[in-house]
Structures are given as structure tokens and as C-alpha cells.
Amino acid sequence: MKDIFIAKHLSIFIGATILSVQNSYLCNRMSLHQYPSTLLENAVQEFSKLPGIGRKTALRLVLYLLRQDVDDVEAFGNAVVSLKKEVKYCRICHNISDTEVCHICNNLSRDGSIICVVENIKDVMAVENTQQFGGLYHVLGGIISPMDGIGPNDLEIESLVERVKAGNIREIILALSTTMEGDTTNFYIFRKLASYDVKITTIARGVSIGDELEYADEITLGRSILNRTNFTDSFKIN
Numbered sequence: 030m031k032d033i034f035i036a037k038h039l040s041i042f043i044g045a046t047i048l049s050v051q052n053s054y055l056c057n058r059m060s061l062h063q064y065p066s067t068l069l070e071n072a073v074q075e076f077s078k079l080p081g082i083g084r085k086t087a088l089r090l091v092l093y094l095l096r097q098d099v100d101d102v103e104a105f106g107n108a109v110v111s112l113k114k115e116v117k118y119c120r121i122c123h124n125i126s127d128t129e130v131c132h133i134c135n136n137l138s139r140d141g142s143i144i145c146v147v148e149n150i151k152d153v154m155a156v157e158n159t160q161q162f163g164g165l166y167h168v169l170g171g172i173i174s175p176m177d178g179i180g181p182n183d184l185e186i187e188s189l190v191e192r193v194k195a196g197n198i199r200e201i202i203l204a205l206s207t208t209m210e211g212d213t214t215n216f217y218i219f220r221k222l223a224s225y226d227v228k229i230t231t232i233a234r235g236v237s238i239g240d241e242l243e244y245a246d247e248i249t250l251g252r253s254i255l256n257r258t259n260f261t262d263s264f265k266i267n
């Protein structure tokens with residue numbers, strides 16, 4: 030009799046627990062996927078398309094915008110739309126620009142005989158921030174990546190060959206990622222430019238500043254030994 034009593038109460042307890050878990054799951058689903066307004070839902074949907082932004086962060090950003098003045102929100106929206114509609118790309122180096130030829134290509138104090146080839150606009154900014162390069166750039170718009178369906182014809186490689194063909198180019202610096210795709214692109218460009226009288230270099234690859242040798246991988250350390258420099262060059266700024 031006592032056993033039957035315990036079994037009965039145990040089954041009621043288990044049943045209640047399952048119902049409670051189901052309810053909390055349903056509540057969570059509702060709070061994640063249901064919004065009190067379609068406008069809010071649409072805005073969250075658009076924000077969550079941005080890289081690194083999940084739906085929770087998107088909702089936070091949208092609610093923040095909702096609390097701002099109309100003028101501020103309009104300025105935000107207009108800046109995004111204008112960026113897409115009005116931005117130009119330099120017809121020489123393909124860097125982002127407000128004018129047909131960018132301020133770097135237009136700068137006569139820069140050395141027009143050296144071109145640094147980079148993957149994208151962010152890389153131009155990265156090299157510029159070093160304040161160590163006084164030449165011009167060429168933005169490829171990506172690197173050769175068969176896995177992503179990106180071939181040489183999808184990139185600004187022919188226009189680089191045209192720049193070299195036009196003359197007055199003394200050196201091409203290949204400053205691409207040190208990945209297999211980067212190396213493939215380097216080699217493709219090297220082959221394309223092999224028949225022209227131009228020096229082709231790559232950025233140095235080796236142990237990073239501040240790194241301890243024992244933590245450097247074998248390939249990086251091996252390259253550093255092969256590409257060793259004169260000690261007096263190691264502390265030169267230019």
C-alpha cells in the first residue's frame with residue numbers, strides 16, 4: 030500500500046516537472062522569436078545579418094536606436110545608404126575614394142615607381158598606419174580561392190599588369206596573407222609579371238616582435254633564419 034502511494038506521487042511529480050520544462054522552453058522560444066511589432070522584427074532581422082551580430086545583440090541595438098532622436102537615427106540611416114550609393118573606387122589602385130582618383134594616387138610626393146599589392150581596403154589602412162611606406166597601392170579585391178569560387182578573373186590582376194606595362198614601375202611588393210590562397214595569388218601575379226622588367230618582392234615573414242623563439246612554429250622560425258637581415262638594418266626605421 031505504501032509502495033503504491035509513493036509510486037503514484039512520484040509519477041505526479043515527474044509529470045509536473047516535464048510540463049514545467051515544456052512551459053519554460055515554450056516561453057523562451059516565444060521571447061526569442063516573437064516581437065510585439067513587425068517593424069521591430071524587421072529591424073532586428075536586418076541588424077542580425079551583420080557579421081558578429083546575433084539576434085539578441087541586434088535587438089539591443091535596435092532598441093537603442095529607438096530611444097534616440099529622429100534626427101540622429103536619420104543621420105545614421107543616411108550615412109549607410111550614402112556609403113553604398115555614392116562611394117567610389119579609385120580607377121588606378123581600386124582603393125575606396127570620394128573622387129575618381131584617390132588621395133594616395135594623387136599625392137605627387139609619394140613614390141609612384143613602387144606598388145604595394147594588397148588584398149583589400151583594410152590592408153591599405155593597415156600599411157598606411159605603419160607610416161613606413163611611401164609608394165602607391167593596388168587593391169586586388171580578394172585572393173585566389175577556388176574553394177570560395179574566386180578565380181584570377183574575379184580580381185584586379187589584369188589592371189595591375191596594365192599598370193606595370195605602362196612603365197615607370199620599379200618594384201612590386203606582394204603584401205598578401207601568408208596562407209595557401211595568398212601564396213597561390215602571389216605566384217600567379219609573379220608569373221603574370223615575369224616578362225616585365227620589374228623587381229618583385231614579398232613582405233618579410235618571420236618571428237613577430239615581442240615573440241619568444243621557443244613559441245614560434247617551425248615554418249616561421251625557419252623562414253626567419255633564411256631571411257635573416259644585417260644587424261644594422263634591424264633597427265633602421267626606413
Ligand SMILES: [Zn+2]
Pocket residue numbers: 119120121122123124130131132133134135
Ligand atoms: Zn588610388
